[in-house]
Amino acid sequence: RLGVEPQEEGGRQEEEDAVQGMNVGATGGLLGAPGPQEPSGPPPFHEQVVPTGSSSSRVIVHVDLDCFYAQVEMISNPELRGKPLGVQQKYLVVTCNYEARKLGVKKLMNVRDAKEKCPQLVLVNGEDLTRYREMSYKVTELLEEFSPVVERLGFDENFVDLSEMVKKRLKQLRNDGHSAVTVSGHVYNNQSINLHDILHVRLLIGSQIAAEMREAIYNQLGLTGCAGVASNKLLAKLVSGIFKPNQQTVLLPESCQDLIHSLNHIKEMPGIGYKTTKRLEALGISSVHDLQTFSSKILEKELGISVAHRIQKLSFGEDNSPVMPSGPPQSFSEEDSFKKCSSEVEAKKKIEELLASLLNRVCQDGRKPYTIRLIIRRYSSEKHYSRESRQCPIPSHVIQKLGTGNYDVMTPMVDILMKLFRNMVNVKMPFHLTLLSVCFCNLKALNTAKKGPIDYYLTSSLSTASCSGKRSFKMKDTHMEDY
């Protein structure tokens, strides 16, 4: 099931996947040397078990763009190339290019510290995510052309399940009856490749596809990035970061333990976050080895069976979570943080601003949100930050006016949001907020032409009306009562 353990299901022959008549040449690309050839070693890979197909052994790629926001900014303004560049949100440098990193700038560094370290640092404001978001989806869509199963992680990372593509290429190789399989990019640990091992061969083909993906992303979008190829998402993600800007690496199964033990602390394990790390540390667990060898029973009692089981699997490099196709977003939100907001009118202005941007976005998306949410963060001196939210359904008459552009949808929405606001914040008492956010969720596709017996009643006469993408919602002068 986990694909990490090559031995798992011994010798069944799956005719479909057997590669016959393939002349396996020497190889190595960058690093590969033919593996040791024991006289009574493994059979040639075209005779081996190929546990692919349903669930056994997968080939996963993790694609991770280099300093994504900075790259987008350099494309927007090529004069920034070659200079140390930081992208600023409020008083933070959230990311920076490699020129800036060489000079000591780090991600999420305070602007003052960054300027001190690097006085020549050029800063651009990155609080408006629009261009980043658009470029991000172009990357995902490009990857979806290779294989439809693409999962986004943030704006700059994607997982792709290559298992089916690899299977097809193996078949093709068999039909062509020849050709050496070589690796593209680095092999983790400089491990020797064994072309008689079908798992190695499949991962090498994955590395070739990964290289093609990076080439396509560069040629079509002008972006560079890293890739990691392995048998599950955890390992692919960990290995993608081994050679850092604009390179790729593949993990062969025999080096899996080395990879996970190269983590210095469990907090570096994707899936183990801030809270879990604290709880594990309280149990005396700090290294991957600590977690591997800790009593499962006690861990379950402490963290619950679900989390305990999942993270202990992770500590062995095992991760059976599927690559879930992300598809279109589940929610749209806009937020703004600030030092202080302490009056209702001030809050209303900020909420109107957030809402105006959101309405444009949701309009361009084409689907309609059925739920709206308001999120706040209250000032608190020491407490680790926590947010509060209130949500409610969007009235159906408002939903229907949502993409039409003809009616004022701001006013009823602002009214709803201010009710949510007063539900959370007692405006008769002093308050101090440091963040406001508005979120549209529960998105549903417009009813398209297909008419089930039920669909008929749900169809709105206005549902496909105009949204050119040019018009924008105004914040002042909010009554646009043109019928």
Next chain:
DNA sequence: TGGGGTTAT
């Protein structure tokens, strides 16, 4: 710490 996202409970 920003300005986003996701899923699970």
Next chain:
DNA sequence: ATAACCC
């Protein structure tokens, strides 16, 4: 509605 996770 919150809490955890991810970037």
